Amino acid sequence: MTIRVMLADDQALVRGALAALLELESDLTVVAQVGSGDVVAAAAREHRPDVILMDVEMPGMDGIAATTAAREALPGVRVLIVTTFGRPGFLRRGLRAGASGFVVKDTPATELADAVRRVHQGLRVVDPQLATDSLVAGESPLTRRESEVLLAAREGGTVADVAKRVFLSEGTVRNHLSAAIGKTGARNRAEAVQIADGNGWL
Incomplete structure (x- = not known):
């Protein structure tokens, strides 16, 4: 079975590179690419991906809010947050928003493809260093x-x-x-x- 993937990242070069890497996998196909968070939900409804690879820092709406919107628009979709910002607070907020996984952008291509498959199977995938940092940093003390x-x-x-x-x-x-x-x-x-x-x- 082919896993339908949508990419949400404001950098066209990053989207292109991710698409090229994922398309090398026989069981993955990129069905849509968007460059801002505020169009993620509409694109998810239109293209019906199985998994969305979501950046955090995007114009229009950040990836955390876009995760919530995507899950409301297409309840069965899985979201894998892929970001350069390995901040522990993002991990907690992303998982609370309904993301199934959280990896950093320098993850090797084979590991990223495997993360997509695991998230699609209903498993949770979290970068181990980020998980450790999150435990050390703790919850936000701010109201x-x-x-x-x-x-x-x-x-x-x-x-x-x-x-x-x-x-x-x-x-x-x-x-x-x-x-x-x-x-x-x-x-x-x-x-x-x-x-x-x-x-x-x-």
Whole structure:
């Protein structure tokens, strides 16, 4: 039986390379390729893949949200997240969103093809180093609001600018930023963003 695969990655060169590698396998066929997260669900409905190889960082919608959308659009589809960003927080969020696997982009071609097959069989595939890092890093200490405020702060600007982006008062934003700085062990807002981002908590 041929496994139908869809690729979701904003880099055309990466999509092309993945497609070429997977097409070398006699039991895999690439039925669709998309370059932004917001079109994943519609493409899944149209092409009905068995497995989606999903990048995390994409325009329109990130791969975590696109995983949720794809699973709602096509409940039987399996999602294998393939990313350059081996951040432990991404692993936890991806699995919570319904992904069946999580591998990094420098995974050898034969291992990637095998990961597609295993995910298609209903098995869970997780990069071992990423699994270890995730256990060490633990769950995000940030509340949903603190994460939102840090995410808005990542774009830069004053507290007033951040407050406008998240529709909160400046005082509330200051409180959330202060809490996030304390929880991440950072010295300032920029460092808190960097630490949270590095752990995949944003």
